[in-house]
Amino acid sequence: MGFFDNFLDDEMRLIRDTCKTFAEREIAPFADDWERNGTFPRELYKKAAAAGILGVGFAASVGGSGGGAMQMLMMIEGMMRGRSTGVAVSLGSLGIALPPIIAAGDRALIDRYARPVLAGEMIAALAITEPGAGSDVAGIRTSAHRDGDEYVVNGSKMFITSGVRADLLTTLVRTGDDPHGGVSFLAIETSSPGVQVSRPLEKHGWCASDTAEIFFQNVRVPAANLIGGEGAGFPLLMRNFQSERLALAGYGYVTAELALEEARRYAAERMAFGRPIGKFQTTRHKIVDMATRTVAAKTMVYQVASRLDAGEYCVREVSMAKNVAAETAVSVSYDAVQIFGGLGYMRETFVERLSRDARILPIGGGTQEIMKEIIAKAMGL
Numbered sequence: 001m002g003f004f005d006n007f008l009d010d011e012m013r014l015i016r017d018t019c020k021t022f023a024e025r026e027i028a029p030f031a032d033d034w035e036r037n038g039t040f041p042r043e044l045y046k047k048a049a050a051a052g053i054l055g056v057g058f059a060a061s062v063g064g065s066g067g068g069a070m071q072m073l074m075m076i077e078g079m080m081r082g083r084s085t086g087v088a089v090s091l092g093s094l095g096i097a098l099p100p101i102i103a104a105g106d107r108a109l110i111d112r113y114a115r116p117v118l119a120g121e122m123i124a125a126l127a128i129t130e131p132g133a134g135s136d137v138a139g140i141r142t143s144a145h146r147d148g149d150e151y152v153v154n155g156s157k158m159f160i161t162s163g164v165r166a167d168l169l170t171t172l173v174r175t176g177d178d179p180h181g182g183v184s185f186l187a188i189e190t191s192s193p194g195v196q197v198s199r200p201l202e203k204h205g206w207c208a209s210d211t212a213e214i215f216f217q218n219v220r221v222p223a224a225n226l227i228g229g230e231g232a233g234f235p236l237l238m239r240n241f242q243s244e245r246l247a248l249a250g251y252g253y254v255t256a257e258l259a260l261e262e263a264r265r266y267a268a269e270r271m272a273f274g275r276p277i278g279k280f281q282t283t284r285h286k287i288v289d290m291a292t293r294t295v296a297a298k299t300m301v302y303q304v305a306s307r308l309d310a311g312e313y314c315v316r317e318v319s320m321a322k323n324v325a326a327e328t329a330v331s332v333s334y335d336a337v338q339i340f341g342g343l344g345y346m347r348e349t350f351v352e353r354l355s356r357d358a359r360i361l362p363i364g365g366g367t368q369e370i371m372k373e374i375i376a377k378a379m380g381l
Contacts, residue, residue, distance in 0.1 A: 019078025
């Protein structure tokens with residue numbers, strides 16, 4: 001029995017194995033091309049839905065496959081075997097776009113949007129960040145003014161994952177003056193007149209994941225697309241952040257695991273001065289340190305996920321886990337590149353991709369610095 005097996009039941013292992021098989025068959029053989037091209041076929045969403053992957057973490061009553069935080073981590077562990085974090089996070093963008101609709105939307109919104117997204121027939125993205133407002137969501141300026149049975153939306157959003165190809169944007173808008181109480185969620189279809197989507201933004205990592213800047217110019221949205229009422233945006237967003245940050249922590253420890261695997265393999269094969277470089281103490285100790293940090297991060301994330309599934313309030317611990325896992329991903333992938341030497345700097349190696357992909361983790365979903373402020377506040381500092 002492995003170190004982490006006591007956390008897992010048969011259902012969790014099945015999810016991980018199903019996602020791993022899917023990723024190795026449907027993603028890994030094409031990952032290099034998709035990374036170079038900055039995109040992947042839209043049909044992959046339908047394939048993932050048919051395999052039950054898109055529905056993980058969503059109740060069967062809304063078209064999902066069921067499961068909670070641990071099941072979500074199992075999906076991430078399996079999907080990362082496709083060797084492209086960008087593909088995995090794009091397929092998973094519904095994991096942050098749909099929860100507000102399912103938690104606070106009426107049955108009509110769920111049927112119109114959640115079910116088709118979970119079936120792979122629509123693509124959903126979460127639109128929060130703006131050019132002048134990232135982690136500070138109280139700074140949101142995109143406005144939505146009520147006009148009869150519609151809202152008129154003006155503004156822009158930046159760095160939106162899956163934004164280029166999205167059919168649906170779960171969009172945070174300002175409906176009032178109060179910094180927190182004046183924000184609301186609207187479900188906006190990208191086919192609406194006045195919605196303009198940029199070309200894919202070029203990024204340091206997650207290259208196969210499309211990322212967009214989106215503009216709204218007098219976009220008319222049915223008032224029925226308001227999610228949870230005016231002023232309900234901030235609490236919905238705070239709840240959403242917990243699952244998003246836990247998912248990013250999951251990508252963190254899995255990135256470290258994959259980099260460690262690659263480093264161990266290469267250290268056993270690469271010869272220097274007549275013996276494998278893994279036989280040198282400096283390399284052995286580096287690998288030991290990488291493994292220690294990875295196991296520590298994974299253990300913490302598993303513990304937090306288990307507590308969330310038990311219904312505990314874990315805002316502080318989620319923020320800690322995100323920071324620990326993100327730092328681990330960055331440091332372990334950096335060390336893996338070092339072990340590979342010059343080859344690790346080449347785009348042809350997986351560790352080079354992992355090291356680039358890791359860098360967003362201390363930034364996305366709330367920066368490392370914001371996480372520390374949340375932790376400090378929870379500690380009464």
